[in-house]
Amino acid sequence: MKTRIMKAVLPWLSSPDDSARSRFAPITDISSVEGIPEEALKGLVEVTDNFSFKANEYYLDLVNWEDPEDPIRRLIVPNPAELDGWGDYDASDEASNTRIQGLQHKYPETALFLVTDNCTGFCRYCFRKRLFLAQADEVTRNYSAVYTYIAEHTEIDDVILSGGDPLSMSTRRLGAILKNLAAISHVKTVRIGSKTPAYNPMRLGGDLELQKILSDFTAHSGKTLYLIAHFDHPRELTDIALEELAMYRDCGLVILNQCPILRGINDDDATLRELYNKLHAAGVAPYYAFQGRPVRGNEQYMVPITEAYRIFHNAVRDLCGLAKRARYVMSHSSGKIEILGVDEKRIYMRYHRAKDPKNRERFMIFNRDDSACWLDSLIPAQEDQTRCEYGNMGSVGQRVSRSI
Numbered sequence: 001m002k003t004r005i006m007k008a009v010l011p012w013l014s015s016p017d018d019s020a021r022s023r024f025a026p027i028t029d030i031s032s033v034e035g036i037p038e039e040a041l042k043g044l045v046e047v048t049d050n051f052s053f054k055a056n057e058y059y060l061d062l063v064n065w066e067d068p069e070d071p072i073r074r075l076i077v078p079n080p081a082e083l084d085g086w087g088d089y090d091a092s093d094e095a096s097n098t099r100i101q102g103l104q105h106k107y108p109e110t111a112l113f114l115v116t117d118n119c120t121g122f123c124r125y126c127f128r129k130r131l132f133l134a135q136a137d138e139v140t141r142n143y144s145a146v147y148t149y150i151a152e153h154t155e156i157d158d159v160i161l162s163g164g165d166p167l168s169m170s171t172r173r174l175g176a177i178l179k180n181l182a183a184i185s186h187v188k189t190v191r192i193g194s195k196t197p198a199y200n201p202m203r204l205g206g207d208l209e210l211q212k213i214l215s216d217f218t219a220h221s222g223k224t225l226y227l228i229a230h231f232d233h234p235r236e237l238t239d240i241a242l243e244e245l246a247m248y249r250d251c252g253l254v255i256l257n258q259c260p261i262l263r264g265i266n267d268d269d270a271t272l273r274e275l276y277n278k279l280h281a282a283g284v285a286p287y288y289a290f291q292g293r294p295v296r297g298n299e300q301y302m303v304p305i306t307e308a309y310r311i312f313h314n315a316v317r318d319l320c321g322l323a324k325r326a327r328y329v330m331s332h333s334s335g336k337i338e339i340l341g342v343d344e345k346r347i348y349m350r351y352h353r354a355k356d357p358k359n360r361e362r363f364m365i366f367n368r369d370d371s372a373c374w375l376d377s378l379i380p381a382q383e384d385q386t387r388c389e390y391g392n393m394g395s396v397g398q399r400v401s402r403s404i
């Protein structure tokens with residue numbers, strides 16, 4: 001472990017100038033980005049007045065500026081369509097799960113801790129872009145109230161650190177959070193949800209203190225620490241990003257990846273397959289593939305459910321078992337819903353996690369609608385009377401395996 005860390009870190013720390021380090025410094029002024037034509041910039045400044053821009057030289061270098069439809073460009077460069085007024089800021093009604101400021105508690109075992117309203121880069125399709133608005137006040141500054149809540153709710157054994165991106169925080173603040181969670185005995189797992197390994201794959205390699213904090217936590221807390229990475233496109237998995245992922249693993253973290261299926265970014269099976277194959281080869285298990293949420297300004301990224309289902313299943317069909325562990329799910333206000341199958345007339349779904357215990361494992365059938373992007377647009381099929389028990393979907397289940 002030490003060999004790999006030192007190999008990666010030493011050239012970094014002993015760099016004779018700051019040019020390597022500056023490649024990861026935040027760029028927040030869209031007009032300073034070379035590659036965007038002058039006339040396009042005018043409209044984009046208005047966009048960034050509403051939804052901030054943040055990237056760095058390393059990530060912008062992944063863009064093919066010759067291609068106006070380049071997927072990395074669509075992911076990071078603002079687009080005037082963000083201001084079209086479409087969608088809801090809180091499409092999954094996270095407000096209804098908020099118990100105290102900065103803490104959501106939707107499922108008994110799991111607490112979602114919003115630790116920051118900052119990120120290493122701002123994804124244009126962000127599902128929590130409301131946190132970055134000037135008037136936002138969801139993220140807590142009073143962490144001790146959150147620790148008290150978690151300590152008093154002994155049913156919570158799993159804490160998700162999210163936001164925002166926990167790895168965009170200072171090492172000292174992140175370390176303090178881990179230290180406090182380490183002291184709560186009923187917490188068994190902590191997840192760090194982060195796109196930083198994609199945006200700044202020197203975050204860990206350039207920070208010996210963070211390496212020590214993570215290694216100490218995994219070695220001595222008695223808890224498992226997960227990195228839930230967020231790579232959307234195989235081009236983000238550069239050599240340095242793969243090296244960084246290996247370092248997180250060397251620090252004792254278990255790494256999974258989740259990403260939404262997004263129009264113009266990864267909405268074809270070859271791209272998604274390549275992403276999953278590269279992740280799998282790097283020892284990173286593909287976890288959730290999300291249906292995009294109908295968030296404000298995100299219509300341009302939406303892929304209808306039946307199309308996303310086809311893309312996902314074509315992508316994973318021929319992968320080895322380890323690489324095809326991902327599930328295609330929708331993070332709906334009522335729970336996490338897995339899209340199980342589509343046939344000529346119907347869409348089949350089941351609650352993977354249900355907010356209301358009455359819906360636990362509930363199996364649902366909807367009339368097929370190839371334009372629907374969200375559960376609320378679907379009409380239940382007449383035969384949706386089925387409430388199956390786990391592992392027993394009866395005759396309806398036979399149709400689930402038929403895909404389009």
Ligand code: SF4
Pocket residue numbers: 118119120121122123125126127128129163164165194195
């Ligand atoms: S890293 Fe996550 S929270 Fe941050 S902008 Fe991207 S999707 Fe949003």
